[in-house]
Amino acid sequence: PAGSRRPERGEPCERVADHLEIARRNGERLLAEPHVALEALTRQQSTFTRQDLARFVDRHTADAEQFSAVMVQVEACPDLVA
Structure with missing residues (x-):
């Protein structure tokens, strides 16, 4: 149905x-x-950009609100090395 x-x-x-x-x-x-995102990205490549991180988080979140919250958590993760 339409x-x-x-x-x-x-x-x-x-x-x-x-x-x-x-x-x-x-x-x-x-x-x-939040470290799960970093582990998943580093399994694919040894380094990644913020854009790579955002793309990963976007694929694994339901909406803009959840995306923003997850990005804040992952970027604050002590495992993240700039």
């Missing part, structure tokens, strides 16, 4: 809701354990 698919990707609404819930849970984990 309106039951996400127009930009053509995904069924149920899948979009599932993806959003997964992103929210991932974001909550990153808030609780």
Whole structure:
């Protein structure tokens, strides 16, 4: 039926809701354990930029509010070496 698919990707609404819930849970984990983001990035590459970090956090959070909160936590993480 019309309106039951996400127009930009053509995904069924149920899948979009599932993806959003997964992103929210991932974001909550990153808030609780910000070092996880740094570990994931350094497994892929030995150095990374703030933009790389933002891209990772964006993929693993549900919305702008959660993204901002996670970025603050990860950037304050003592494991981060500038």
